[in-house]
Amino acid sequence: MCSEANNLHMLFFPLMAQGHMLPMVDMAKIFAAHGARVTILTTPVNATIIRPNIDDSVHLHIIPFPTAEFGLPDGCENNSFILSDDLRINLMKANYSLRQPFDLVLTDLNPDCVVTDLFLPWTYDVAIARGILRLAFHGSSNFSACVMSALHQCRLPADKVESFILPGLPYRIEMLKTQIIDFNKLAGTPMVFIMETLKEAAEVEVKNYGTLVNSFYELESEYADLHRERVGRMWTVGPVSLCNKDVINKSTRGGEYPASVNECLKWLDKRPTGSVVYMCFGSGSFFSIEQLREMALGLEASRHPFVWVMRNEGNDWIPKGYEERIKDVGLLIRGWAPQLVMLNHDAVGGFVTHCGWNSSLEGISAGLPMVTWPLFADQFCNEKLLVEILKIGVMVGSKVNTFNMETRPIVKAAVVETAVRRLMGDGMEANERRRRAKQLGEMANRAVDKGGSSYEQIKNLMNELIDRKKCV
Secondary structure: OHHHHOOOEEEEEOOOOHHHHHHHHHHHHHHHHOOOEEEEEEOHHHHHHHHHHOOOOEEEEEOOOOOHHHOOOOOOOOHHHOOOHHHHHHHHHHHHOOHHHHHHHHHHHOOOEEEEEOOOOHHHHHHHHOOOEEEEEEOOOHHHHHHHHHHHHOOOOOOOOOEEEOOOOOOOOEEEHHHOOOHHHHOOOOOHHHHHHHHHHHHHHOOOOEEEEOOOHHHOHHHHHHHHHHHOOEEEOOOHHHHOOOHHHHHOOOOOOOOHHHHHHHHHHOOOOOOEEEEEOOOOOOOOHHHHHHHHHHHHHHOOOEEEEEOOOOOOOOOOOHHHHHOOOEEEEEOOOOHHHHHOOOOEEEEEEOOOHHHHHHHHHOOOOEEEOOOOOOHHHHHHHHHHHOOOEEEOOOOOOOOOOOOOOOOOHHHHHHHHHHHHOOOHHHHHHHHHHHHHHHHHHHHHOOOOHHHHHHHHHHHHHHHHHHHO
């Protein structure tokens, strides 16, 4: 297939946010490894993030980004650099303005198909006008997609009713009203633009050539089947992060190889197998000072070694004498951390996560049980999958879906301590959770190996695209 695949040109255009861009870059690398000729379309600043993690099998095509035109600071081309909701909306509007440059790129490169993020639905019309197939990259789980579809089919109950059961799903899934974004309340706010984008994406998804999902069939087979019924054509091609095999590849996923990698590895190498808790909430999560303080005290009280990665700046949250007390048991990392390296280190035995799909799937692939602490978007759906269906998660009790860190209810230190102790404990419940997590990790790795479910779906899709090209 490789010689024919070399004639297949695939253009990947990721949304400019770490949680969307990094898995799509991984996906592009995987298709290149299967023999396709691959180009990634991006902007100058994002190219500096992508370039260290690709080789000559993947080409970068760079277009300028209109930061000044949309009131964005110079170099602000990625959602992960932004704290303000207003600027975040401006960034999405700037993405929409790339219609003409995208069209010119299609004219210039004339790829056989384009793979673009679900949040870039406008690329469908541009591609179709040029006679080019569009595949959508769905950055969340099949389970989450099915939950969102079920939500659109039902009305939220009256105010006095706190929870409801979602219709049309294989298993009984009950959610709190507060765990769901009420799109009706977004009217008149900057977030209405996101609501309109999601609506447009849903309308376009059934028209696409198909949808690519970063998951593997064995993980959520019934929901993969249900999602495929809804969108028509869908391929599960993950976990895509597993294409990063060695420390260098894992560490450059997100930019240049950072000096902190060696420091992290040295620190972890001194800890017993499975003894360390790794806590990280992704590239877009921030917390109030009060919540950070409760996290700090809860981790300390759990009496387990920990690595804590945080996005917040400043030190106002640090309890008096805290850094001195935890210097032998805790490692604090500001900003970015080599998460794939950390999760797969033998010393790490548990993961405290916001349940973003990338982090959830990376934790699954590493065979780790998790403390689930969802904050916003689809994270509450992913928590349901981890805790109730896969049974590898311990809930911290987060109940309100909101982007606003100041209005988010505080999770107290005692709750954090209890959740970590349950996760890292030695009882029957904890051991069974670890066993299931390890089993899922082995399944994830088999899925991407030759002959595995994701490997075969990629191969089948490529053969289909090659055959279609022959007939054109």
